[in-house]
Amino acid sequence: MNAPVDINKASAKFLQVTAEHLAVYMEACVRCGLCAEVCHFHQASGDPRHTPAYKLVPMTKAYRRQSGPFAWLGLAPKLTEKDLTEWEELLFDTCNMCGRCTIVCPMGIDIASMTAAARQAFVAAGLGPEDLEQSAQNSLDHGSPLGLTVDKLEERIDWLADDYEVDIPLDKGKAEVLLTISSIEMMKYPDSVVAMAKLFNAAGVDWTFSTKGYEATNFGYLAGRADIAKAMVERIVAAAEETGAKTVVIPECGHAYGVLRWGGGNIHGKPLPFEVWHITEYLAKLKREGKLKFKPIDGKVTYHDPCQVSRRGGAKDDARYLLESFKEFREMEPTGNYNWCCGGGGGVQAIQRSAEIRYKVFRIKMDQVEKAGADALVSSCANCRLTMDESKAHWKWDHDLVSIVEALADAIDGPAAAKD
Amino acid sequence: MELLDFARGPAISVALAIFVFGTVWRLVALFGLPRMHDLSVPRPGTPGPIVAGTKEIFRRMWPRHEFSQLSMFSFLNGYVFHIGLAIIVFAFAPHILFLKGLTGLHWPALPNNVVYAVGAITVISLLAALIHRLTSPVLRLISTMNDYFSWFITLLPVVTGLMAASHLGARYETLLAIHILSVCALLIWFPFGKLMHAFLIFISRGTTGAFLARRGIQF
Ligand code: SF4
Numbered sequence: 354m355n356a357p358v359d360i361n362k363a364s365a366k367f368l369q370v371t372a373e374h375l376a377v378y379m380e381a382c383v384r385c386g387l388c389a390e391v392c393h394f395h396q397a398s399g400d401p402r403h404t405p406a407y408k409l410v411p412m413t414k415a416y417r418r419q420s421g422p423f424a425w426l427g428l429a430p431k432l433t434e435k436d437l438t439e440w441e442e443l444l445f446d447t448c449n450m451c452g453r454c455t456i457v458c459p460m461g462i463d464i465a466s467m468t469a470a471a472r473q474a475f476v477a478a479g480l481g482p483e484d485l486e487q488s489a490q491n492s493l494d495h496g497s498p499l500g501l502t503v504d505k506l507e508e509r510i511d512w513l514a515d516d517y518e519v520d521i522p523l524d525k526g527k528a529e530v531l532l533t534i535s536s537i538e539m540m541k542y543p544d545s546v547v548a549m550a551k552l553f554n555a556a557g558v559d560w561t562f563s564t565k566g567y568e569a570t571n572f573g574y575l576a577g578r579a580d581i582a583k584a585m586v587e588r589i590v591a592a593a594e595e596t597g598a599k600t601v602v603i604p605e606c607g608h609a610y611g612v613l614r615w616g617g618g619n620i621h622g623k624p625l626p627f628e629v630w631h632i633t634e635y636l637a638k639l640k641r642e643g644k645l646k647f648k649p650i651d652g653k654v655t656y657h658d659p660c661q662v663s664r665r666g667g668a669k670d671d672a673r674y675l676l677e678s679f680k681e682f683r684e685m686e687p688t689g690n691y692n693w694c695c696g697g698g699g700g701v702q703a704i705q706r707s708a709e710i711r712y713k714v715f716r717i718k719m720d721q722v723e724k725a726g727a728d729a730l731v732s733s734c735a736n737c738r739l740t741m742d743e744s745k746a747h748w749k750w751d752h753d754l755v756s757i758v759e760a761l762a763d764a765i766d767g768p769a770a771a772k773d
Numbered sequence: 774m775e776l777l778d779f780a781r782g783p784a785i786s787v788a789l790a791i792f793v794f795g796t797v798w799r800l801v802a803l804f805g806l807p808r809m810h811d812l813s814v815p816r817p818g819t820p821g822p823i824v825a826g827t828k829e830i831f832r833r834m835w836p837r838h839e840f841s842q843l844s845m846f847s848f849l850n851g852y853v854f855h856i857g858l859a860i861i862v863f864a865f866a867p868h869i870l871f872l873k874g875l876t877g878l879h880w881p882a883l884p885n886n887v888v889y890a891v892g893a894i895t896v897i898s899l900l901a902a903l904i905h906r907l908t909s910p911v912l913r914l915i916s917t918m919n920d921y922f923s924w925f926i927t928l929l930p931v932v933t934g935l936m937a938a939s940h941l942g943a944r945y946e947t948l949l950a951i952h953i954l955s956v957c958a959l960l961i962w963f964p965f966g967k968l969m970h971a972f973l974i975f976i977s978r979g980t981t982g983a984f985l986a987r988r989g990i991q992f
């Protein structure tokens with residue numbers, strides 16, 4: 354951004370977001386460097402600046418100067434404009450907030466939480482990648498980061514319902530389940546939306562989309578814009594209240610799930626008046642209840658764990674339960690909570706200048722898939738899919754990328770679900 | 774006043790007082806910061822924060838096999854000098870006597886020669902840690918003066934202790950006084966720098982353990 358960098362605003366924001374647990378993290382780092390070895394950005398670039406612990410520097414500096422136990426001595430150095438401009442790339446372009454470093458850190462430091470907090474201070478100072486900030490602004494102004502306005506939503510749902518001859522309820526009045534959309538899906542992978550509709554209809558779910566709150570992604574959170582993060586959560590709360598839904602289902606989007614499921618109540622200021630499920634969790638529930646059955650699916654596949662669904666979301670097992678339908682499923686190494694990232698989470702996909710490093714990160718995934726002997730890579734996050742699709746094209750990689758929801762929708766067994 | 778009297782008397786008392794008050798002050802300052810009350814609904818069936826936090830403190834004692842590509846040097850060497858330091862502080866007869874004077878508690882000591890050997894291994898391990906810090910591009914970048922000074926102030930009592938035990942370089946009384954003064958320096962520095970991780974490790978591991986457990990994430 355071109356506006357002057359406002360150090361005072363950044364310092365004030367750092368102070369505001371430094372809760373006790375973050376201060377403990379800042380104080381506890383012993384600078385052992387182990388986190389560097391598991392961060393895909395460091396792995397891909399070999400650049401020591403991409404060490405997760407190094408991301409803590411500006412926030413730690415601000416904390417020591419302002420609210421650390423010895424701040425009153427006034428000896429700690431001040432945060433500078435250079436600190437902020439130099440670290441912008443490290444906190445935005447090269448951190449997916451994926452928490453891989455968290456699991457290896459001997460001190461248990463959660464760098465991902467620190468990144469989220471630090472981004473807010475950078476934005477307060479007038480920094481942050483323009484395209485990511487624009488995605489957040491679009492969400493506020495137009496309902497979605499990719500220009501999926503209410504009109505466009507209605508138009509596309511009409512088109513999909515007609516073309517695919519599937520019932521896609523929008524604003525149907527009262528419903529038990531409010532389904533949300535990632536605009537990435539609606540604009541780039543609309544088959545996913547159709548697939549969700551088919552699965553829910555087959556299972557006899559009483560569901561709807563709502564024009565009041567449809568966008569699942571929360572670029573406000575990812576871009577460090579707490580105001581937009583709140584507005585996005587409030588829209589879904591309003592939609593759920595209007596429809597009377599006690600369940601909100603997040604589509605194939607890891608960060609959308611992470612932000613609403615685990616951060617939604619905190620952003621809203623009180624517990625959410627509904628349960629939040631990722632689509633894989635909800636489909637697993639329908640399968641367990643016998644409302645959905647699937648025919649065996651062909652192909653040698655492996656599963657890419659979206660970080661916010663598995664490692665940060667605690668839902669890796671439900672995906673595995675659904676993956677049982679694949680005749681030849683094989684895990685990659687490492688997998689589940691330890692899986693490597695796609696490189697595009699945490700808003701990084703929206704940052705154009707990060708493309709080169711994302712491509713490099715994807716080589717780790719290509720290697721994992723090839724070693725697993727799989728022909729296709731299944732995932733449950735449209736953002737991962739988009740990131741991997743772009744990287745796949747870059748490397749002219751010949752393996753397929755598959756959406757778990759689309760694959761399951763094509764394999765629904767029987768006319769419909771039990772009617773209970 | 775002889776140097777040894779000064780070291781054994783006012784120096785160690787002041788150093789201990791700074792250590793205790795400094796540590797308490799630093800912890801109070803941390804706990805005085807605003808707390809985040811997590812309003813998310815925990816995943817059903819997951820353990821509460823105390824159980825999960827305690828489990829995490831133990832779980833992180835060794836890296837998972839999924840991270841077998843990690844360079845094990847940091848882990849192994851870290852264990853060597855931490856255990857070495859613990860043996861020197863808590864299993865050397867004169868140290869036990871000193872701690873008995875402070876707390877009234879005492880326990881059996883290891884033979885002196887064993888502790889000397891552990892002391893030598895600890896020095897080697899600390900030197901290896903420094904070489905690693907200076908030669909790894911990642912560690913060189915992220916290290917601060919705090920790391921180097923904390924390293925120095927940890928090494929000093931071990932080296933001076935070994936010198937005193939072997940009567941190397943000066944009169945025993947002088948060497949002992951220098952050793953005690955180096956311990957004073959360590960105690961005074963403790964609350965101000967990296968050595969505080971000895972306490973903070975429980976809080977940071979526990980916090981993250983509770984955070985992950987709430988979400989139903991198991992490792
Ligand atoms: S692994 Fe943890 S303690 Fe070690 S440098 Fe990274 S953040 Fe700091």
Ligand code: SF4
Binds near residue numbers: 392405447452454464
């Ligand atoms: S959260 Fe993920 S991307 Fe960010 S520093 Fe840690 S391992 Fe790297």
